[in-house]
Amino acid sequence: MSVSLQDFQRKDLIKKLIESGIKDRRVLDAMNTVKRELFVSPELRRFAYENNALPIGSSQTISQPYTVAFMTEILKVETGDKILEIGTGSGYQAAVLCELGADVYSVERIEQLYKEAGSILKKANYKVSLKCSDGTKGWKDNAPYDGIIVTAGSPGLPEALLKQLGDGGRLVIPVGDRNTQEIWCVTRTKDKNGKEIFTTEKYQYFKFVPLIGEEGWENADGR
Numbered sequence: 001m002s003v004s005l006q007d008f009q010r011k012d013l014i015k016k017l018i019e020s021g022i023k024d025r026r027v028l029d030a031m032n033t034v035k036r037e038l039f040v041s042p043e044l045r046r047f048a049y050e051n052n053a054l055p056i057g058s059s060q061t062i063s064q065p066y067t068v069a070f071m072t073e074i075l076k077v078e079t080g081d082k083i084l085e086i087g088t089g090s091g092y093q094a095a096v097l098c099e100l101g102a103d104v105y106s107v108e109r110i111e112q113l114y115k116e117a118g119s120i121l122k123k124a125n126y127k128v129s130l131k132c133s134d135g136t137k138g139w140k141d142n143a144p145y146d147g148i149i150v151t152a153g154s155p156g157l158p159e160a161l162l163k164q165l166g167d168g169g170r171l172v173i174p175v176g177d178r179n180t181q182e183i184w185c186v187t188r189t190k191d192k193n194g195k196e197i198f199t200t201e202k203y204q205y206f207k208f209v210p211l212i213g214e215e216g217w218e219n220a221d222g223r
Contacts, residue, residue: 006037009049016051017069024073030099031069036062038124039092056090058110060209063151067206068093074185074203075147075172077102082142084164086135087151087211091117091128097149098126105142107135109212136213138164145169153181153208158215162188162198174208178217181206 014032037048039062044054053061079101085094088108097104106128108114114132121128131139136158144166150173161171165188174181183203191197210217
């Protein structure tokens with residue numbers, strides 16, 4: 001069995017993720033399986049396994065591999081979980097979730113990216129349910145979800161997404177201003193009287209493209 005240059009680069013990236021503090025073996029294995037070069041344009045494929053975000057068109061990016069690994073790790077995906085992704089992009093994060101055995105639903109607001117991601121995921125044999133819509137409203141028809149992951153920076157917590165979490169579900173979302181965001185992990189539980197409780201953990205700073213929509217920023221300039 002021949003080993004390609006991308007195979008070597010992928011393994012080297014996994015080593016770097018481990019050195020950066022990623023511990024979940026299932027997440028690392030998933031990212032070692034997904035061919036990131038398929039989710040970027042041909043002219044950028046030589047950079048696919050550098051630990052950087054890359055442009056994918058429409059002023060959007062494919063997230064830095066460390067960011068994908070970090071957010072996926074704190075989402076704590078189990079086989080069979082129903083996961084909603086907000087911001088399909090080129091489909092890379094969705095592919096990683098599929099490798100973890102999740103039932104993935106993904107919403108993308110930009111029609112061109114929605115169509116391109118659908119084509120890429122299909123060719124790569126990843127089954128993902130896709131929708132072109134305002135991601136800040138989630139995808140109510142398939143709720144509740146075991147986990148929701150948002151791949152764009154939000155000025156706050158979209159109420160619609162919180163309502164679509166199942167009991168014990170986790171929402172992983174970057175929250176902040178236009179320049180930097182903290183990644184928040186919000187867990188929904190209930191007390192003995194059935195009252196909803198939302199517990200929030202906050203993590204280090206990152207930088208994402210803005211989450212555009214009714215419950216996000218109003219436009220791509222982050223206003």
